[in-house]
Amino acid sequence: MLFEGTVIETVLMNRLDGSFAGPVMCLVSTDVYSHDRQHVLIPAGTKVLGEAQKVSAFGQDRLAVFFHRLIMPDGYSESLDQFKGLDQPGATALHDKVNNHYMKIFGASLAVGILGGIAEVGTGSVYTASAIDQARQGFGQGMTMSGERILDRFLNIMPTITIREGARVKIYLSNDLLLPDYAKHTMKADM
Numbered sequence: 001m002l003f004e005g006t007v008i009e010t011v012l013m014n015r016l017d018g019s020f021a022g023p024v025m026c027l028v029s030t031d032v033y034s035h036d037r038q039h040v041l042i043p044a045g046t047k048v049l050g051e052a053q054k055v056s057a058f059g060q061d062r063l064a065v066f067f068h069r070l071i072m073p074d075g076y077s078e079s080l081d082q083f084k085g086l087d088q089p090g091a092t093a094l095h096d097k098v099n100n101h102y103m104k105i106f107g108a109s110l111a112v113g114i115l116g117g118i119a120e121v122g123t124g125s126v127y128t129a130s131a132i133d134q135a136r137q138g139f140g141q142g143m144t145m146s147g148e149r150i151l152d153r154f155l156n157i158m159p160t161i162t163i164r165e166g167a168r169v170k171i172y173l174s175n176d177l178l179l180p181d182y183a184k185h186t187m188k189a190d191m
Helices: 102-120 131-155
Strands: 007-012 022-028 040-042 047-052 065-071 077-086 097-099 160-163 168-172
Touching: 022 065, 047 077
Parallel strands: none
Antiparallel strands: 007 022, 007 168, 022 047, 047 065, 065 077, 077 168, 097 160
């Protein structure tokens, strides 16, 4: 029996990109023993499969991962109950590289400001404006409205969180897990 609160040490095998929900594959890095330390229940080299959630909020800097299956080196498999992944210090979810896209946001703001300013240059007041000045004013207003729409799109870019392969991941057991001794696995004949 592995009791709730047990932590399984693993290493991430695939790169994760928080722009999309996707599969997670980790490799257990150290043997996991029974409570009495007499039996290996999960050997090093066991694959742990799960899923990463897509980034869903502005300012998010961690990627949530959940694990649903163990596949041991001898082929024995065990379902897991959506156990959470922790980073190396033990905080919930994984943290590595975060791109908040500030350059895109500020670049779009600057471009909209420049276009609006250029469109307004040389225009007179409403009473002294020539037809060309009025056309420029209309162009400037149109550019400002278009620019605001573009800027809104750039302001709504979610951060991109990347977790590189090789990252250390701790899997936290949120309930008890009953496993047989690894040395005594019995496999079905049709496998």
